[in-house]
Amino acid sequence: MALDVWFVLPPRFMLLDFAGPAEAFRIATEFGAPFRLHYAACDTATQCSLGLPVGGLQPLPRQLPEGSLILIPGADCSAEAYAMPEAQQIVSWLSTGFQPQHHQLATICSAALLAGMAGLLAQRQCTTHHSLIERLRQTDNSAQVLENRVFVQDGSVWTSAGITAGIDLALQLISQLAGAATARDVAREMVVYFRRAGQDAQLSPWLAHRNHLHPAVHKVQDLIAARPEQDWSLSTLADQVHVSVRHLSRLFREHAGVSVHDYHLGLRAALAGQWRASGLSKEKAALAAGFSSARQWQRVQQAASAS
Structure with a gap:
């Protein structure tokens, strides 16, 4: 009918x-x-x-x-x-x-x-x-x-x-x-790879910390966002934008308002949440996003809530 x-x-x-x-x-x-x-x-x-x-x-x-x-x-x-x-x-x-x-x-x-x-x-x-x-x-x-x-x-x-x-x-x-x-x-x-659930935030973590104009910082953010599950080292990212590790850390915090490490963890947490919403267990969702375990993902979530 x-x-x-x-x-x-x-x-x-x-x-x-x-x-x-x-x-x-x-x-x-x-x-x-x-x-x-x-x-x-x-x-x-x-x-x-x-x-x-x-x-x-x-x-x-x-x-x-x-x-x-x-x-x-x-x-x-x-x-x-x-x-x-x-x-x-x-x-x-x-x-x-x-x-x-x-x-x-x-x-x-x-x-x-x-x-x-x-x-x-x-x-x-x-x-x-x-x-x-x-x-x-x-x-x-x-x-x-x-x-x-x-x-x-x-x-x-x-x-x-x-x-x-x-x-x-x-x-x-x-x-x-x-x-x-x-x-x-x-x-x-429709090439909608991840469907957002009702409780997801309107203001996407994928767009957070990007209200700046620095090309090197944007490039690093693009690299991390493309593969948040990857273990990106500061030296690898710095090499990609042709600056020193120390200079990248300073630029990132100055323009994005957060450390490279915390930015990376935020995207991993968002990715884990999307995998969880797609039907994976907590442990499998955490591993798919690059965390070592569901417990590590939980610690990141707790730290974000406390900040």
Whole structure:
């Protein structure tokens, strides 16, 4: 039996918020998932964040089939976009047409604000893009807004952080609705090697300590990030960027704000967490990331939490 998946597009919707999850569900159908995809808006045509017109859209359904999943992408300049009549119509439609006992709702990025405006986040745990956390709290002060989460499920309502987090959420929904094997096939087809779990941080450790312009430090970070499981010695890294060990240590701490050793351990811990989320045991995940044991990984995690 086919499951209806409705992508509801608000005005100025973020194209990647929509296209990433939509492609994930479309590819899932190629692997046999029983999804029937619909693309709806308040009019037959609307415009995305890039200014491109999108036509051939269905109207908002008067009655959702039982079991339907609604996915709503966020919008660019959401404060302005959600004040528009079309967005308010979506809010009204959600507040009357969405039945938590019969449907599921998934919002991406700022679309959580639409769910909040419709009264669907009352007393629920939820999240959104890190820059919109306070706005979401103000939208419904009874909502339990969680910070720095990729996505959050509370009952039949899912909320997620911005942009690429929508793909992580889509893969989780596909896993739940069509099975883990299908989700793995879709992730492989989309070249999403590691799927982030809901409890993972929005602010990726792979991007941490890179807000600088020093080319040698970036090159060293690129080397470590490409193979964090490898035992990188300071002398090997220094040779790669043609500086002394002492000079590299000074440059790295000055520009990255952390020692080479601690940076390396941070990426190993992130990699171990990804291997653990993929199904490996703690010990195997730690070894795959380059730790000598799960105990060493735990010590690194404890040190990070204490700092």
